[in-house]
Amino acid sequence: MVSPSPLVNLPATLTWANDQLRILDQTRLPQEAVVETLTSAHEVWRAIHELRVRGAPAIGVAAAYGLCVAVQASRHLPLDAFRAALAEQAAYLDSARPTAVNLSWSLKRMLRAAECAGATDTASLYHTLVDEAQAIHREDQRLCAGIGQHGAPLIREGSGVLTHCNAGALATTGIGTATAPIYEAQRNGVAFRVYADETRPLLQGARLTAYELQRAGVDVTLVTDSMAASLMARGQIDVVIVGTDRVAANGDFANKIGTLNLAIVARYFGVDFYVACPSSTLDLDTPDGRGIVIEERGASEVTHLGGRMIAPEGIKVFNPAFDVTPHDLVTGYITEAGIIGSPYEANLAARFGRAA
Structure with missing residues (x-):
């Protein structure tokens, strides 16, 4: 479970629940706070590219969850085909923006987690990916707290x-x-x-x-x-x-x-x-x-x-x-x-x- 931001007066930058990624569209702030649900790799790519989710750490977390979103349509495939789809979608998401290193860092970490998982079926590998994305999310919150301290x-x-x-x-x-x-x-x-x-x-x-x-x-x-x-x-x-x-x-x-x-x-x-x-x-x-x-x-x-x-x-x-x-x-x-x-x-x- 990922803890919410301690800044209760602010809407959450992004959330993950029930296999859904929701982001706060930052291009509409401060006039309105609009939360969007991203349902495909293309929607995640566009959200990062168009700065609707932005900031190097947030991009990294969004990319990790975004990769989970991107492979949801491939969960019916055999394990080898799912792994191939995973690599393809990671490369696609990595092209959204070139400068923030957290984007490629996060996607590489997700791929490493998949490689090391030893999963024997697609369902368990998908759950490994979600677990790793949530770990990246929790880690981002801890890193911020340490910087503050x-x-x-x-x-x-x-x-x-x-x-x-x-x-x-x-x-x-x-x-x-x-x-x-x-x-x-x-x-x-x-x-x-x-x-x-x-x-x-x-x-x-x-x-x-x-x-x-x-x-x-x-x-x-x-x-x-x-x-x-x-x-x-x-x-x-x-x-x-x-x-x-x-x-x-x-x-x-x-x-x-x-x-x-x-x-x-x-x-x-x-x-x-x-x-x-x-x-x-x-x-x-x-x-x-x-x-x-x-x-x-x-x-x-x-x-x-x-x-x-x-x-x-x-x-x-x-x-x-x-x-x-x-x-x-x-x-x-x-x-x-x-x-x-x-x-x-x-x-x-x-x-x-x-x-x-």
């Missing part, structure tokens, strides 16, 4: 915290990654304030982070992406905490576009810059940030706002969804096992090499 001391009485995009409860199935220290500090009675970047072009900070922090009773102020430097110049930011979609072996990491700007500005103003990173988001097989594939998305995300054209017709658009921040701009990685400092290549490998 270790990151909370970074937020002191009167601190100003800046975060970017949404690495919150909505991006996970727990209390978030970058928001986990925020929620833990709030639980500890610390008085502080959070500034949430709007995060153009899809406004995940405005639509999601501001929404969930406000509902949780956190003192949160929404700012545009271009205001971060001014806030730091005024001394209003004491620490930056962001999430990540993939961390390379040397500590370079990919996160939502605009993160690199923040890291550079934080270094200039001497503000600590931390990355909340569950071990499931480590990619120690990729040596450095140059090997991280950056997803590029459609022009309409930049040329339109709220369905209305805001740019000249026919204008050329460059729209990478992520950027890569060099490891030497990072103060530390907040993980479920503690805060990892430099040298990152040695320290990440020493702590997580076997698990990652």
Whole structure:
């Protein structure tokens, strides 16, 4: 059994019950909370690709359950044919988005569980897959809680915290990654304030982070992406905490576009810059940030706002969804096992090499 999120004021990012996967459609927040039931591999693929379920940890959990959904129509097949369908559907789901490592990590873990199961019939192998997906779900909640525990001391009485995009409860199935220290500090009675970047072009900070922090009773102020430097110049930011979609072996990491700007500005103003990173988001097989594939998305995300054209017709658009921040701009990685400092290549490998 998977425990619900402790943030009772927020709808669940996703749920699994009676062999059905339900997700909260995050493209409709904050105006309306719509829960959808995904009944096929194509529906799961589209939900991930279209950002209806998003955030690296949540994508990983959704993919695990999504693989169970994808093979439900094959449960009548002989065991060998079912295994072939399983591999095919995993490869299909893995193509939904390229940057967040949790997607491929989760699917590979599901396939390994199937290989090691020793199942003698299709029904028992399917149940093994569901059990593994639920284990991934529970683990995500534990990782978030650990990040909160270790990151909370970074937020002191009167601190100003800046975060970017949404690495919150909505991006996970727990209390978030970058928001986990925020929620833990709030639980500890610390008085502080959070500034949430709007995060153009899809406004995940405005639509999601501001929404969930406000509902949780956190003192949160929404700012545009271009205001971060001014806030730091005024001394209003004491620490930056962001999430990540993939961390390379040397500590370079990919996160939502605009993160690199923040890291550079934080270094200039001497503000600590931390990355909340569950071990499931480590990619120690990729040596450095140059090997991280950056997803590029459609022009309409930049040329339109709220369905209305805001740019000249026919204008050329460059729209990478992520950027890569060099490891030497990072103060530390907040993980479920503690805060990892430099040298990152040695320290990440020493702590997580076997698990990652």
